[in-house]
Amino acid sequence: MKNNKGILVVVSGFSGAGKGTVMKQLLQTYDNYALSISMATREPRPGEVDGRDYFFVTRERFEEQIKEGGLIEYAKYCNNYYGTPKAYVEQQLDAGKDVILEIEIQGALKIKEKFKTALLVYVMPPSVAELEKRLVGRGTETAEVIHQRLARADEEAEGIENYDYIVINDDLKECVKELHTIIRTAHNAPLRNKDFIQTIRKDLKHLSKGE
Amino acid sequence: MKNNKGILVVVSGFSGAGKGTVMKQLLQTYDNYALSISMATREPRPGEVDGRDYFFVTRERFEEQIKEGGLIEYAKYCNNYYGTPKAYVEQQLDAGKDVILEIEIQGALKIKEKFKTALLVYVMPPSVAELEKRLVGRGTETAEVIHQRLARADEEAEGIENYDYIVINDDLKECVKELHTIIRTAHNAPLRNKDFIQTIRKDLKHLSKGE
Secondary structure (H helix, E strand, O other), X not given: OOOOOOOXXXXXXXXXOOHXXXXXXXXXXXXXXXXXXXXXXXXXXXXXXXOOOEEEOOHHHHHHHHHOOXXXXXXXXXXXXXXXXXXXXXXXXXXXXXXXXXXXXXXXXXXXXXXXXXXXXXXXXXXXXXXXXXXXXXXXXXXXXXXXXXXXXXHHHHHHHHOOEEXXXXXXXXXXXXXXXXXXXHOOOHHHOHHHHHHHHHHHHHHXXXX | OOOOOOOEEEEEEXXXXXXXXXXXXXXXXXXXXXXXXXXXXXXXXXXXXXXXXXXXOOHHHHHHHHHOOOEEEEEEEOOEEEEEEHHHHHHHHHOOOEEEEEOOHHHHHHHHHHOOOOEEEEEEOOOHHHHHHHHHHOOOOOHHHHHHHHHHHHHHHHHHHHOOEEEEOOOHHHHHXXXXXXXXXXXXXXXXXXXXXXXXXXXXXXXXXXX
């Protein structure tokens, strides 16, 4: 029997690649996913809900979590902590859910070091021209911010080879289907089926020795 | 644009796992595959057709091919050569076909060393009890031969972790579909999309520098 444990799926992508929409659609379309919710020490922004957008906690509580090993990974930006609580992720994985974690490239690589079985997927735009069009099209960002995002994308692009798969978000529906297929398929990797392979080996040894 | 080049797919599996049937069904069901045909120096057996089962050649011709670098890999068993002609494989890959190559574990690992983009898939039985049942059920093998095959399977099982994926041949139709999905999905790995990633990087650099 194949392993029924869930996979930790780390999704990254340039700002403007449409990662957020892809993941929202993925979770709405298929029922075998759970979304990991980050813990943060910054103030909630208007409209953000505790336990949906983030778990908002105090700095003291966050530092306790670090000490207790309660976080899969964490980082500090602009004097605030952000991290991934371990308990929820492990509970969902044990229940057979594939847990989706949206995180930037540095965090993704940290996770891959700790969790060899994590699957890293990078959402890409079909082209840079399209990426720029989407960022400009939002109409909410200044030219300066757009420029910063492109410069950031340029940095992040250096690490794409460390991901297991890329998906190109050209057609949203296609992209979601592709991402789902990639995750389902990942369940067939040997490193995610160690118990099954071990059982086959043990039984073969017995049988070939005539035991 | 994603890479349209084909993938070299190396399929291995225990004798009795049903690998041959799975591959025959895969090639009949989908039209994006080409089967690699091995070159051999042994005599054709009754019913075997040159150019379908093997390319049957003389020892001299085979050794010429080795010298000229015309083989992706080769091995010698029972004083006969067996190998994979390179020209046909490359021509099919360039035409966008995924080329299926059935080969045992040692050959598979040699290929992975040379072709980093090759995809290695291992076909497994659902259990060792089922494997034994199938081998016995054929009714064509003596107990001694069956024992040898199980001992051989035991050896081969040591190398399964080197494969990219396993597929379990429980239900034939499901297994073929799964194998097809694995191969389609493999086209999304970063190492098979180097040109696309390079283009995105180059364009991002230009844009973020305001060129």
